[in-house]
Amino acid sequence: MSKGKPLKNPIITALETRISANHFDAGKVMSDDQVEELIRLATCAPSAYNLQNWRFIAVRSPDAKARLQAASYGQAKVSEAAVTVIVCGQLPTHMDLEERLRPSVEAGFMPHEMAAAWTRAAERDFRGNPQRQRDEAIRTATLGAAFLMFAAEAYGLVSCPMVGFDPSTVMSEFGLAANEIPVVLVAVGSSGDGNWPQKPRLPVSQILETV
Amino acid sequence: MSKGKPLKNPIITALETRISANHFDAGKVMSDDQVEELIRLATCAPSAYNLQNWRFIAVRSPDAKARLQAASYGQAKVSEAAVTVIVCGQLPTHMDLEERLRPSVEAGFMPHEMAAAWTRAAERDFRGNPQRQRDEAIRTATLGAAFLMFAAEAYGLVSCPMVGFDPSTVMSEFGLAANEIPVVLVAVGSSGDGNWPQKPRLPVSQILETV
Numbered sequence: 001m002s003k004g005k006p007l008k009n010p011i012i013t014a015l016e017t018r019i020s021a022n023h024f025d026a027g028k029v030m031s032d033d034q035v036e037e038l039i040r041l042a043t044c045a046p047s048a049y050n051l052q053n054w055r056f057i058a059v060r061s062p063d064a065k066a067r068l069q070a071a072s073y074g075q076a077k078v079s080e081a082a083v084t085v086i087v088c089g090q091l092p093t094h095m096d097l098e099e100r101l102r103p104s105v106e107a108g109f110m111p112h113e114m115a116a117a118w119t120r121a122a123e124r125d126f127r128g129n130p131q132r133q134r135d136e137a138i139r140t141a142t143l144g145a146a147f148l149m150f151a152a153e154a155y156g157l158v159s160c161p162m163v164g165f166d167p168s169t170v171m172s173e174f175g176l177a178a179n180e181i182p183v184v185l186v187a188v189g190s191s192g193d194g195n196w197p198q199k200p201r202l203p204v205s206q207i208l209e210t211v
Numbered sequence: 212m213s214k215g216k217p218l219k220n221p222i223i224t225a226l227e228t229r230i231s232a233n234h235f236d237a238g239k240v241m242s243d244d245q246v247e248e249l250i251r252l253a254t255c256a257p258s259a260y261n262l263q264n265w266r267f268i269a270v271r272s273p274d275a276k277a278r279l280q281a282a283s284y285g286q287a288k289v290s291e292a293a294v295t296v297i298v299c300g301q302l303p304t305h306m307d308l309e310e311r312l313r314p315s316v317e318a319g320f321m322p323h324e325m326a327a328a329w330t331r332a333a334e335r336d337f338r339g340n341p342q343r344q345r346d347e348a349i350r351t352a353t354l355g356a357a358f359l360m361f362a363a364e365a366y367g368l369v370s371c372p373m374v375g376f377d378p379s380t381v382m383s384e385f386g387l388a389a390n391e392i393p394v395v396l397v398a399v400g401s402s403g404d405g406n407w408p409q410k411p412r413l414p415v416s417q418i419l420e421t422v
Contacts, residue, residue, distance in 0.1 A: 010221040011365035015255045015358060032421070039419045043412045044226045045357070048374050050410045057420045064422040103411035110407070121375075138349045139374065139395065146256070146357030147226060154222035163259050163350065164332075174422065184350065196321070199261045200314035201254045208250045209268045210243070211275040211385065 014153040016198070021158035022077060023192030030082040030189070034155070035060070038188065039085070041151035045143040048136055049097055049122050050104065053090040054144045057174055058083050064174075071169040072185065077160055081187035084162075086170060087145045089137030091130075091179045094122035134181065141183035148186050158191040225364040227409070232369035233288060234403030241293040241400070245366070246271070249399065250296070252362035256354040259347055260308055260333050261315065264301040265355045268385055269294050275385075282380040283396065288371055292398035295373075297381060298356045300348030302341075302390045305333035345392065352394035359397050369402040 039056050047053060059068045060083050068086070069078040078084045097119045104110040126133050145161055152159040162185040170182040250267050258264060270279045271294050279297070280289040289295045308330045315321035337344050356372055363370040373396040381393040 009365045011225055011361055012252065014222055015252045015361060015365070018255065018257075020257045035421065036415050036419065040412075040415045041223065041226045043415070043418060044229065044409065046229075046231045046360075046372055052413050052418070055418050055420070057422060059422055061422060100413075104407075107411060110410075125375075135345075135349055135394075136374070138346055139353045142350045142353035143357055143372075146354055149257075150222055150226060150361065154220045154226070161257055161354075163347070164336075183346075196315075198255065199321075200318060201251075202263050202311075204247050204251050204254070207254060207263070207266050208247065209266070210246065211268060211270055211272060 014150065018149065018153055019158065019195055019198050020160045021187070021191055021195050022160065023194045024077055024080040024082070024158070024187065024189040025192045026080040028082055028190035030060075035083055038148060038151045038155070041154070042144045042148035045147040047140040047143065048092070049100070049118050051092050051097060051100055051122070051140070053092045053096070053137060053140050055088040055090065055180060056144070057086040057088065059086060067173050068165075068170070068185070071173055072162065072165040075162070075164065077187050078162075078185070080189070080192065081160070082189035084185055084187045085148060086174060086182050087141045087148070087184050087186060088176055088180045089141030089183045091133040091181075092122070092126050092136045092140070094119050094126060097122050137181050138183050141181070145184045145186050148188070152188045157188055158195065160187045161185070162187065225361065229360065229364055230369065230406055230409050231371045232398070232402055232406050233371065234405045235288055235291040235293070235369070235398065235400040236403045237291040239293055239401035241271075246294055249359060249362045249366070252365070253355045253359035256358040258351040258354065259303070260311070260329050262303050262308060262311055262333070262351070264303045264307070264348060264351050266299040266301060266391060267355070268297040268299065270297060278384045279376075279381070279396070282384060283373065283376040286373070286375060288398050289373075289396070291400070291403065292371070293400035295396055295398040296359060297385060297393050298352045298359070298395050298397060299387055299391045300352030300394045302344040302392075303333070303337050303347045303351070305330050305337060308333050348392050349394050352392070356395045356397050359399070363399045368399055369406065371398045372396070373398065
């Protein structure tokens with residue numbers, strides 16, 4: 001090893017080798033603790049004002065998987081993955097913020113007046129602005145989904161973010177509230193056979209502008 | 212070391228310790244190569260159909276930073292960070308897909324018929340559906356932003372995703388096209404003094420439902 005290349009940073013390796021898996025080992029199950037650990041790490045994602053306007057529905061039972069698969073145009077990976085998580089974004093409101101920020105105030109690093117100012121700013125941003133609320137719900141849930149994908153990588157699992165589903169069916173089948181949007185599904189489990197490598201990307205010169 | 216705790220997986224450490232930095236070391240600059248490397252890793256993020264409907268504007272010059280800071284309610288970190296990236300989502304269209312998938316077909320793992328089927332599916336999803344297009348642009352850009360944040364972690368840098376800016380000013384000042392949405396800014400640089408730890412999160416039991 002001494003003359004070999006230096007080991008690459010594990011985060012870079014994860015970024016470069018992560019795939020959107022199409023095939024899972026349906027025989028591998030996941031414990032409650034493992035699912036909770038993945039979701040805990042997903043919630044390390046940032047959200048505007050630390051609102052944490054997300055909810056995660058872990059679809060694990062055969063019956064629930066069958067219902068979600070039917071709502072996802074029959075895609076088998078929904079059922080073959082050990083768990084498929086419905087990542088829901090919630091329309092943000094300033095009214096939740098005081099309670100969300102209280103732990104930061106009590107931990108001593110956020111001044112109380114700052115929490116009050118953030119609440120006023122959130123009201124200015126979101127109140128009476130349904131498009132901004134929807135955008136924010138999608139951003140927050142997508143950040144949670146990305147962190148969930150990285151949590152899966154950390155445990156040697158594969159994942160697949162999916163947007164091919166019927167939102168209204170998912171909402172009714174899984175009891176989403178009126179202020180919740182099913183933003184993305186993330187299937188997580190052990191890799192099956194036949195997954196592709198990460199698909200080629202456009203060269204950086206085509207998507208980067210420097211000013 | 213032999214009796215110490217085992218080293219934690221570096222990805223888990225990154226998830227748990229990443230912060231949304233408010234303070235950057237304004238004296239630290241970044242090379243062109245370093246910025247390109249961060250953006251290359253950001254584009255390892257997944258996107259629906261591998262559409263890669265994103266564009267990244269790296270704001271680095273004092274003049275451009277001043278204009279972006281003015282569009283971001285004067286937030287100093289926009290200028291203090293070595294680079295603040297405007298992550299743009301593009302309204303997706305099936306018309307781009309054949310060209311995007313060609314490298315996967317040429318690499319030999321995607322059958323040509325599958326690329327054609329994906330193009331038809333993307334047309335079904337997006338054509339004449341502006342809300343779905345907007346949602347998808349926000350999802351894609353947010354995934355790119357999340358991967359950019361992880362790329363920063365890999366290089367020992369800190370980052371801050373920001374949604375506190377005026378979208379129409381950003382669009383006009385930085386020449387976004389009509390089909391582009393400025394979804395999130397990501398400030399990246401060396402940490403300054405006085406950043407907070409990661410803010411407390413809700414307990415998993417409050418945000419996870421298992422079915």
